[in-house]
Amino acid sequence: MKICLLALFSAVAVFADDPSTAPIQPIPFSHKQHTVAAHLKCNECHKMPDPGEIQTIPKAKTCMACHQTIKADGPDIKNLRGYADSNWPIPWIRVYEIPGFVNFSHKIHLDRGASCQTCHGPVAKRDRLWRETDISMGGCVACHQANKASVDCGFCHDLQH
Ligand code: HEC
Ligand code: HEC
Ligand code: HEC
Ligand code: HEC
Ligand code: HEC
Numbered sequence: 001m002k003i004c005l006l007a008l009f010s011a012v013a014v015f016a017d018d019p020s021t022a023p024i025q026p027i028p029f030s031h032k033q034h035t036v037a038a039h040l041k042c043n044e045c046h047k048m049p050d051p052g053e054i055q056t057i058p059k060a061k062t063c064m065a066c067h068q069t070i071k072a073d074g075p076d077i078k079n080l081r082g083y084a085d086s087n088w089p090i091p092w093i094r095v096y097e098i099p100g101f102v103n104f105s106h107k108i109h110l111d112r113g114a115s116c117q118t119c120h121g122p123v124a125k126r127d128r129l130w131r132e133t134d135i136s137m138g139g140c141v142a143c144h145q146a147n148k149a150s151v152d153c154g155f156c157h158d159l160q161h
Contacts, residue, residue: 015134022130023093027076035124038066042116042123052107057092060084095129096120102137103156112147 034040045062046055060083067077083090096119098104109119116123121132133139137156144151153159 015131015136015139017132019128019130022128023095025093025128026091027080028128030127031123031129032125032127048106051105052110053105055106060090061087095131096135098135101157103158 034045035042045058047058048055060080063080064084067080071077072081080090082088119133119135120129123129134142140156141151143149144155149155
């Protein structure tokens with residue numbers, strides 16, 4: 001993509017202190033319930049396949065390992081079972097998503113000592129997630145400056161095109 005310096009000044013805040021900005025998800029999944037009450041670790045659900053650029057969101061079938069029995073008769077779990085049986089992906093509304101023209105790797109940041117909480121806030125305390133931290137360009141650049149990592153345009157953007 002073409003990079004235009006003027007566009008830098010049009011950057012808007014895309015994160016908020018306001019839980020009411022949390023999207024209504026197709027199934028009311030709670031991170032708090034699953035990490036605190038069900039004692040699950042982040043990486044038991046979010047696998048990071050090689051080369052570690054992305055985290056993945058588990059399939060409904062994975063959830064059914066527990067929900068075959070836990071709360072199996074509730075309406076939300078019946079809904080979940082429908083996705084698992086049909087193998088249809090659950091249409092989760094993405095919370096943290098950056099455009100495809102930005103280079104980003106989870107693994108590199110985790111290897112440098114960042115934690116999930118650094119970039120996603122206190123997920124384990126949340127019933128619903130919203131975009132509560134700044135992963136806009138300004139947010140990335142601020143942390144790169146603080147950690148003496150490069151802020152060259154070409155570090156995060158492919159300038160060949
Ligand atoms: C390790 C077992 C386990 C896994 C895996 C698991 N859950 Fe749960 N889930 C629980 C437990 C325990 C509760 C709390 C049940 C209670 O309140 O008694 C729960 C509660 C829920 C509820 C609330 C149900 C209700 O009727 O109150 C939903 C919805 C839910 N889970 C969705 C999911 C989804 C979606 C996944 C997969 C991404 C998933 N769960 C994976 C154990 C699990
Ligand atoms: C039981 C499985 C499960 C566990 C354990 C779990 N997650 Fe999730 N996570 C999900 C599901 C399902 C979604 C999609 C629904 C949502 O956004 O709430 C999700 C969404 C997310 C998202 C938003 C992704 C996006 O861009 O939409 C982040 C960030 C996240 N999880 C971080 C974490 C962290 C950090 C932990 C550990 C503290 C964790 N998760 C533990 C299942 C899980
Ligand atoms: C340095 C910041 C940073 C750290 C640390 C971080 N994330 Fe992310 N995460 C992001 C960004 C940026 C995205 C959006 C990526 C995209 O859209 O390509 C994202 C997206 C996600 C998603 C959605 C799926 C995906 O990969 O696009 C999940 C789930 C997630 N993160 C979970 C986690 C978990 C779990 C941890 C800790 C093990 C973690 N993240 C650590 C910045 C971070
Ligand atoms: C918690 C602080 C922090 C945040 C937030 C952060 N970064 Fe980084 N990033 C680093 C550090 C530290 C390095 C390692 C620099 C090095 O090794 O020279 C790095 C490295 C990178 C690299 C180089 C990867 C490679 O191939 O070596 C890219 C690309 C990158 N970050 C993009 C991003 C983007 C895009 C965002 C925002 C979505 C972001 N970063 C947010 C601290 C951060
Ligand atoms: C540390 C990573 C990083 C660096 C360095 C970086 N960018 Fe970005 N840039 C991003 C991210 C992340 C976005 C996407 C923000 C969003 O979610 O909209 C972005 C978006 C953009 C956009 C799209 C418009 C906008 O504001 O969203 C332009 C244009 C852009 N960057 C130009 C540049 C230029 C020019 C430089 C060098 C001066 C630069 N970027 C350096 C991470 C970076």
